[in-house]
Amino acid sequence: MPLTTFELSVRFFLQLVCILMVCQIAAWVFRRLGQSQVVSEMIAGVLLGPSLLGWLWPEASAFLFPKQSMPILFSVAQVALVLYMFLVGLEFDLALIKARAKSAVSVSAAGITMPFALGAGIAIYLTNHPEYPVFGQGVSTLQAILFTGAAMSITAFPMLARIIHEQGLSKTALGTLALAAGSIDDAAAWCLLAIVLSAFSNDPKLAIMAVGGGGLFLLFTLVVVRRLLAPLGNLVKGPGEMSSNLFTQMLAIVMLGAFITDVLHIYAVFGAFLIGAAMPKGHFAEELRTKIEPLTVGFLLPLFFVYSGLNTKIGLVSTPALAVIALVVLLAACLGKGVACWAAARLSGENNRDALATGALMNARGLMELIILNIGLERGIIQPTMFTIMVVMAIVTTLMATPIFERVYGRKATREAAIERGFEVS
Amino acid sequence: MPLTTFELSVRFFLQLVCILMVCQIAAWVFRRLGQSQVVSEMIAGVLLGPSLLGWLWPEASAFLFPKQSMPILFSVAQVALVLYMFLVGLEFDLALIKARAKSAVSVSAAGITMPFALGAGIAIYLTNHPEYPVFGQGVSTLQAILFTGAAMSITAFPMLARIIHEQGLSKTALGTLALAAGSIDDAAAWCLLAIVLSAFSNDPKLAIMAVGGGGLFLLFTLVVVRRLLAPLGNLVKGPGEMSSNLFTQMLAIVMLGAFITDVLHIYAVFGAFLIGAAMPKGHFAEELRTKIEPLTVGFLLPLFFVYSGLNTKIGLVSTPALAVIALVVLLAACLGKGVACWAAARLSGENNRDALATGALMNARGLMELIILNIGLERGIIQPTMFTIMVVMAIVTTLMATPIFERVYGRKATREAAIERGFEVS
Numbered sequence: 001m002p003l004t005t006f007e008l009s010v011r012f013f014l015q016l017v018c019i020l021m022v023c024q025i026a027a028w029v030f031r032r033l034g035q036s037q038v039v040s041e042m043i044a045g046v047l048l049g050p051s052l053l054g055w056l057w058p059e060a061s062a063f064l065f066p067k068q069s070m071p072i073l074f075s076v077a078q079v080a081l082v083l084y085m086f087l088v089g090l091e092f093d094l095a096l097i098k099a100r101a102k103s104a105v106s107v108s109a110a111g112i113t114m115p116f117a118l119g120a121g122i123a124i125y126l127t128n129h130p131e132y133p134v135f136g137q138g139v140s141t142l143q144a145i146l147f148t149g150a151a152m153s154i155t156a157f158p159m160l161a162r163i164i165h166e167q168g169l170s171k172t173a174l175g176t177l178a179l180a181a182g183s184i185d186d187a188a189a190w191c192l193l194a195i196v197l198s199a200f201s202n203d204p205k206l207a208i209m210a211v212g213g214g215g216l217f218l219l220f221t222l223v224v225v226r227r228l229l230a231p232l233g234n235l236v237k238g239p240g241e242m243s244s245n246l247f248t249q250m251l252a253i254v255m256l257g258a259f260i261t262d263v264l265h266i267y268a269v270f271g272a273f274l275i276g277a278a279m280p281k282g283h284f285a286e287e288l289r290t291k292i293e294p295l296t297v298g299f300l301l302p303l304f305f306v307y308s309g310l311n312t313k314i315g316l317v318s319t320p321a322l323a324v325i326a327l328v329v330l331l332a333a334c335l336g337k338g339v340a341c342w343a344a345a346r347l348s349g350e351n352n353r354d355a356l357a358t359g360a361l362m363n364a365r366g367l368m369e370l371i372i373l374n375i376g377l378e379r380g381i382i383q384p385t386m387f388t389i390m391v392v393m394a395i396v397t398t399l400m401a402t403p404i405f406e407r408v409y410g411r412k413a414t415r416e417a418a419i420e421r422g423f424e425v426s
Numbered sequence: 427m428p429l430t431t432f433e434l435s436v437r438f439f440l441q442l443v444c445i446l447m448v449c450q451i452a453a454w455v456f457r458r459l460g461q462s463q464v465v466s467e468m469i470a471g472v473l474l475g476p477s478l479l480g481w482l483w484p485e486a487s488a489f490l491f492p493k494q495s496m497p498i499l500f501s502v503a504q505v506a507l508v509l510y511m512f513l514v515g516l517e518f519d520l521a522l523i524k525a526r527a528k529s530a531v532s533v534s535a536a537g538i539t540m541p542f543a544l545g546a547g548i549a550i551y552l553t554n555h556p557e558y559p560v561f562g563q564g565v566s567t568l569q570a571i572l573f574t575g576a577a578m579s580i581t582a583f584p585m586l587a588r589i590i591h592e593q594g595l596s597k598t599a600l601g602t603l604a605l606a607a608g609s610i611d612d613a614a615a616w617c618l619l620a621i622v623l624s625a626f627s628n629d630p631k632l633a634i635m636a637v638g639g640g641g642l643f644l645l646f647t648l649v650v651v652r653r654l655l656a657p658l659g660n661l662v663k664g665p666g667e668m669s670s671n672l673f674t675q676m677l678a679i680v681m682l683g684a685f686i687t688d689v690l691h692i693y694a695v696f697g698a699f700l701i702g703a704a705m706p707k708g709h710f711a712e713e714l715r716t717k718i719e720p721l722t723v724g725f726l727l728p729l730f731f732v733y734s735g736l737n738t739k740i741g742l743v744s745t746p747a748l749a750v751i752a753l754v755v756l757l758a759a760c761l762g763k764g765v766a767c768w769a770a771a772r773l774s775g776e777n778n779r780d781a782l783a784t785g786a787l788m789n790a791r792g793l794m795e796l797i798i799l800n801i802g803l804e805r806g807i808i809q810p811t812m813f814t815i816m817v818v819m820a821i822v823t824t825l826m827a828t829p830i831f832e833r834v835y836g837r838k839a840t841r842e843a844a845i846e847r848g849f850e851v852s
Contacts, residue, residue, distance in 0.1 A: 008500075013504075013508075013685035020675075021678050024675055074435050248450055251446060256443045294718070295717065298673050298674040299677050
């Protein structure tokens with residue numbers, strides 16, 4: 001019997017209760033293991049999905065997440081993501097890149113090209129072995145290469161920025177290097193993703209719309225919108241000085257950017273990131289962050305982790321061959337990103353300690369990887385098998401980051417206190 | 427052709443853009459007319475519904491608000507309302523009532539009994555004239571009396587509190603009187619609503635669940651939950667001292683309260699209000715407000731106004747007889763609430779200026795009226811005709827409040843500046 005609109009809204013409250021509580025329990029456990037909040041929420045999402053709850057107690061799973069509620073869960077998760085990517089865009093700072101240009105460019109170049117190359121190799125192998133149906137039907141080898149390459153190159157920039165900031169390392173050699181390299185990688189990966197997605201429109205009209213429209217949107221946002229918004233920066237001279245109307249207007253612009261990029265098929269997260277990058281910085285951006293972050297990160301974003309978890313089926317990686325593929329993907333991810341960034345930093349003259357920390361931070365895929373994977377699944381580029389393999393890779397690389405960073409940079413107690421105090425998700 | 431989950435999420439972004447933009451335009455216009463934000467959002471909601479957009483351009487209306495998107499719009503609007511009612515509960519302060527007990531009790535008693543009596547009279551007349559089908563099928567006269575009475579007795583307490591606070595009148599004779607009377611009325615109306623709703627369960631098991639369960643929930647929340655939460659108040663000693671985990675845990679409790687009261691059929695808003703009232707006050711409540719209010723009021727709540735507007739069909743009040751009924755409802759509302767509260771204040775020895783201002787503020791129905799009307803419509807107690815008549819009454823009484831208050835208390839410029847600075851919705 002289909003649920004009524006009212007029943008769906010009641011079920012939505014129950015979903016929110018379960019999601020928030022499971023995330024809090026996971027956060028409590030993983031904090032004690034010296035892990036970051038993002039790892040615990042990624043894992044909480046998987047636990048609430050078919051990999052654990054749906055496997056142990058399918059009736060509870062079907063009751064808690066009925067098919068009919070998926071559009072609600074998905075739409076709210078999309079809004080959460082858009083608000084979050086807007087926050088990430090707000091923090092994007094060109095000046096940082098200039099400060100450590102040489103090392104940053106070589107580290108970020110290594111962090112894009114190496115994982116892309118290894119990902120391409122894996123994609124070629126898998127498309128030549130149709131006995132492993134990991135890509136969608138009708139996906140060409142080139143498309144598989146582009147998507148896998150882009151997915152391997154992701155860096156969890158917001159998480160990296162948060163760790164650097166919370167450690168008080170922003171002004172240090174390591175801090176500027178990691179922030180600069182991370183932000184270049186972040187922007188490059190999103191551009192790559194936009195190109196990849198446009199390459200999936202077999203209809204040339206759609207490809208033109210994605211590449212041409214996306215390019216126009218990028219230019220228009222960073223040139224015209226940025227200049228139009230710049231004078232508004234003067235309206236906010238300190239904390240609490242942004243009017244509620246100005247705030248709502250900025251949110252309307254964010255939603256418009258999300259809508260346009262969704263229609264162009266380069267996805268809402270991209271538009272939200274660019275609108276964030278185009279906003280006036282300083283107190284203006286800080287006020288937006290203060291008003292948006294708590295409810296977005298502490299309330300809405302967990303829905304996205306759970307939506308991802310509902311699509312992750314660990315049981316799909318059931319044969320030894322698939323387990324080997326999962327292991328190869330994980331090794332290639334660490335080798336291509338973590339080790340390559342460490343080597344690039346060493347070659348650029350950084351000391352071993354900074355190089356190791358940079359590698360560990362760049363290697364974490366975090367929430368960003370889940371975003372690209374969900375897009376790939378939604379577009380039919382990858383199958384649930386590949387989705388699951390890549391989610392495992394994202395979780396493990398994110399799990400690794402904190403212990404390695406800690407080993408190199410120490411100060412466990414300080415950071416734990418900082419993590420408990422503030423938000424730390426990416 | 428049914429829309430896919432992805433298409434629905436894209437449409438949701440478009441809805442958000444249109445809703446936020448129309449609300450901003452309405453706010454701009456009505457601010458210039460010396461009106462409050464809540465009036466502009468109520469009217470913006472009606473304009474986006476069948477009363478204007480659906481009438482002028484039905485294709486655009488059908489595209490923007492497809493039937494399939496209603497569960498998403500409704501669920502998010504419910505979450506917005508729950509967060510908002512939680513904020514209202516956070517501001518609920520028993521100490522205020524004690525300060526001006528005598529006048530406050532007589533004003534609030536008048537503000538409940540008089541509109542209830544007039545509402546009851548209207549309900550009796552209308553149920554005896556079946557040619558006006560304003561109540562749902564199978565609704566008894568007693569049920570009609572209870573619902574109409576409760577709906578007439580509503581006071582927009584959060585709006586009243588905001589105006590008093592923004593005028594800097596909190597510590598004055600008028601301020602304490604209006605706040606005390608308003609908060610008694612507010613709590614009384616919600617209790618009345620809970621009783622009314624439980625009276626609608628013809629199934630005795632449901633009625634027992636509503637009355638018994640609701641009573642238990644009220645006691646448990648205000649006694650047990652409040653005491654359990656009290657020590658947490660010491661964790662927040664100043665601005666910015668609430669950890670993200672504590673914040674998320676409090677939100678999980680709010681959602682749990684909303685879910686439980688929804689299941690008991692006394693509605694989520696009631697549970698959220700009580701959980702808010704049970705929270706530790708001071709910095710703790712202030713931090714929760716700072717984190718929740720901006721995104722709730724400036725982003726999510728407009729969805730509720732629009733959802734109400736989608737159910738409001740001005741065209742239904744098309745015959746002279748129905749227009750007369752609408753006028754009688756409006757007059758009874760003003761007489762029973764505004765005039766009665768003014769008279770009660772005068773009889774309690776208040777000066778005329780304070781009594782007039784109190785009457786005007788108590789008379790405004792604001793958002794609170796829309797909440798009870800939506801519940802009535804959802805439960806089939808009232809028909810869309812009656813819904814529309816009462817929405818018009820809510821808008822007009824809210825429209826009247828600011829000009830009357832201004833005339834009596836002046837300082838238009840000061841308030842306008844305050845309204846532009848802060849949030850003012852109720």
